[in-house]
Amino acid sequence: MSKSLEFLTEALRRLPGVGPKSAQRMAFHLLQHDRDGADMLSRALQQAVHAVHHCALCNTFTEDEVCNTCSDERRERQLLCVVETPADQLMIEQTLTYKGLYFVLMGRLSPLDGIGPKDIHLEKLLARAADGLVTEVVLATNFTNEGEATAHYISEMLKARGLRVSRLARGVPVGGELEYVDAGTIARAMLDRRAT
């Protein structure tokens, strides 16, 4: 195989979820059928690496000092929602039910992978939540073991500073049939049952 092709295949393997066979298939596809696409991807990578950094307020990716969401005057400044990733933030935005602001951890606590409080920017979150305007922090980390541990850690940290902290509700998913929902979720939904 030619040197440029080997280098390209090796570089494509840096993408998450791409193994040797996929990388080879991608390289051949781009060179045979989509050289414009290859050129576009090259420029997009270069541009993103140079232009994108973290929002000074919410820590998400942005090209500006402060991201669009944080600088939007119409958002409610008293609510701060903590999510693990920009993708999680996008999902919450799509529900159109939340009008407050965000803080993006860019990860979760995971001692086994060596990811501690410093790696998820908890100092920055603390400063952000203590701006005097925020009255409630909504924890929207994932409901995995690591996400739950992260929520617990942040909750303790913020409550010690006198902030009000809440967590997304757990329960049976919309459209869920009890027969097919796991017992842990049903147990949680029973404990958290609400008056109608």
Added chain:
Amino acid sequence: MSKSLEFLTEALRRLPGVGPKSAQRMAFHLLQHDRDGADMLSRALQQAVHAVHHCALCNTFTEDEVCNTCSDERRERQLLCVVETPADQLMIEQTLTYKGLYFVLMGRLSPLDGIGPKDIHLEKLLARAADGLVTEVVLATNFTNEGEATAHYISEMLKARGLRVSRLARGVPVGGELEYVDAGTIARAMLDRRAT
């Protein structure tokens, strides 16, 4: 989402097998954890697009006028093996059983996708096979419907010019147990049975 990020996500979707969620995950991963990788991939794409073209003889990808395999003096010039892709050629090379040369179609006949004889460079193959040195053409296209149809078409075309044409043997795979091999393969193996 920032413009550079949107552009990057869109560009990553040009890779085969990458949907919107994967593209987003890849973009976030590169920017958060592997900016060196993003930079490397950008350069690799640029280099490959500019340097890589098709071998004048066998049609595979190369940076030179003629690829390494075709210019290797030790290969047998009387055998020409026809494969669909460079990946197929690599697989045959790995068997260490073939010392002849190759012709890479860069595709297969597929009328439903609008891929006809011109798209798989059959004129170039014809010129290559008629160089006066080649005495046998080995058809090693895939054993799919389209690969078989391609082999049949090429076989007719080359035999009309008086060339000897062969096809890779079909049969029970090495290590195969009859109980788990499909009936079509067993029928073929029975028809092509060999004296021992």
